[in-house]
Amino acid sequence: MKVLMLVQSPIAGDSRVLREAATLTAEGHTVHIVGRDVPEGFDPGDGVTVESVTRSRGMRPPGTPRGAALTSSSGPRAVVRRAGRWLLLPEHRERTERRWRDDAAKLLAGRPAPDVVHAHDYNTLGLGAELAGRWSARLVYDSHELWFDRGLPGRPTPLGRRRGRRKETRLAGGAEVVLTVSEGIATRLRQRGLRDVRVVRNTFPMAGSEPPELPDAPAGIAYAGRIGPGRDLEAVVGAAARLAPLRTVLAGPADPGYGLDPAGVELLPPMALAEVDRLYQEVGVAVVTLTDTCANHRLALPNKLFHAVRAGVPVVAANLPELHAVVLRYGLGRLYQPGDASSLATAVKAVAADYTGHVEAVRKARPELAWEHDSRVLADAYADLEAE
Structure with missing residues (x-):
């Protein structure tokens, strides 16, 4: 047609x-x-x-x-x-x-x-x-x-x-x-x-490829996407000091008028799909953040979640209904309360404590979440x- x-x-x-x-x-x-x-x-x-x-x-x-x-x-x-x-x-x-x-x-x-x-x-x-x-x-x-x-x-x-x-x-x-x-x-x-x-x-398409083997522990966390309001990046920045020496990386186009204090955070420019794969695999954990401010966020399944699955890395995701259901069903990682930097840091540490288990769960879920x-x-x- x-x-x-x-x-x-x-x-x-x-x-x-x-x-x-x-x-x-x-x-x-x-x-x-x-x-x-x-x-x-x-x-x-x-x-x-x-x-x-x-x-x-x-x-x-x-x-x-x-x-x-x-x-x-x-x-x-x-x-x-x-x-x-x-x-x-x-x-x-x-x-x-x-x-x-x-x-x-x-x-x-x-x-x-x-x-x-x-x-x-x-x-x-x-x-x-x-x-x-x-x-x-x-x-x-x-x-x-x-x-x-x-x-x-x-x-x-x-x-x-x-x-x-x-x-x-x-x-x-x-x-x-x-x-x-x-x-x-x-x-x-x-x-x-x-x-x-x-x-x-x-x-995201997997094209039959398997992600590389990851180390037994993550080196940090990464967010890849638009840097602006509604993404709950304040919680990511707030968690950075609690997570040190783990790296905290934000990569993507920034809204010029968005006021975010990047203390303790590495800022990187926008990246192509394969570059984001490598970034996720380098740090080991992807963060999937949204504010709990509207029904659309509560019912969303951001492509960042599926990009992390493509890359083969666990996630720390906002505890919103649709994300909650998918992350827990497949064991993809842990959840944090939106707006709570302490909760985000605790979730990252929980993923790190059972990192190999979460990595294996992500690998098993890849065919269905592709x-x-x-x-x-x-x-x-x-x-x-x-x-x-």
């Missing part, structure tokens, strides 16, 4: 979108992705084509780097700017996402009809439903997050969230299949009346569509 994927995230950094596209092309389908911020010369893989629709710069003044906060200055004017930004952020997000949809619709006008429109996340769902109806194509909704239960900066919008959930349910009700990332989110979506909801986790397993759910969903 001909598949059109819609996604407002930067494609080159969205491993879920690219893995799904690769899986579908391996099954004989053709995939075209319309996303944003596609680098010049980017190769999405055999059988996959891409186009880019640019989103607006946002609320940053001209010359301000992407991700920079408007909170670095002080004084009355800065306070007013911060207050204004807090008030206006929800409307700005909606306007920016709507502009992308409008521009994507113009880009696709007059194109040949695909067989399937695959809408990634709610901010493409409206356009996806419109195009699927116009082209008499099948609609697939891929919910990467519990969209209206995320913790977002800016003023609270409870009425808007309630309306958004109702609209999401109505639009997703027209999808042939709904995909999502965890059983907890799937349960919520089913409770809203969505009929065919399947879980395709953010796992993309080779989850990709079959996706492939089977498309096979069902094709058979209808």
Whole structure:
């Protein structure tokens, strides 16, 4: 089948979108992705084509780097700017996402009809439903997050969230299949009346490789991902002194406006997938951190968990419902209470005390917690569509 994927995230950094596209092309389908911020010369893989629709710069003044906060200055004017930004952020997000949809619709006008429109996340769902109806194509909704239960900066919008959930349910009700990332989110979506909801986790391909043998004790802990709010990195930094001489490493792109005191922590730049594998294997323990601040975090299964499994190392993960269930079911490591640096340090020491046992448990779990397993759910969903 001909598949059109819609996604407002930067494609080159969205491993879920690219893995799904690769899986579908391996099954004989053709995939075209319309996303944003596609680098010049980017190769999405055999059988996959891409186009880019640019989103607006946002609320940053001209010359301000992407991700920079408007909170670095002080004084009355800065306070007013911060207050204004807090008030206006929800409307700005909606306007920016709507502009992308409008521009994507113009880009696709007059194109040949695909067989399937695959809408990634709610901010493409409206356009996806419109195009699927116009082209008499099948609609697939891929919910990467519990969209209206995320913790977002800016003023609270409870009425808007309630309306958004109702609209999401109505639009997703027209999808042939709904995909999502965890059983907890799937349960919520089913409770809203969505009929065919399947879980395709953010796992990583193992490609038949086995991780290297690890030493009998870890050398430290590592976090690899975005360095910014909501990741509970304050607890990681707070635990660093308690864990010395074990190393504490943070690797990834940092939000310029995020104030984190990195005392006792090694800061490394963003890394490619294989480099993160090596970092995890070098230090021995991966930390999977989130704040307990929203339902989306409580029901999330971050790809960091599955990246650690790919690398063959145990984890220390936030004690949130979905993480709790998977970590304890497979014996992947220990849990800590979000926001509690002492609890995190205690969990790391508990992993270190039975390190070889946890490493063995991770190795046993790898086949089931791998993309080779989850990709079959996706492939089977498309096979069902094709058979209808």
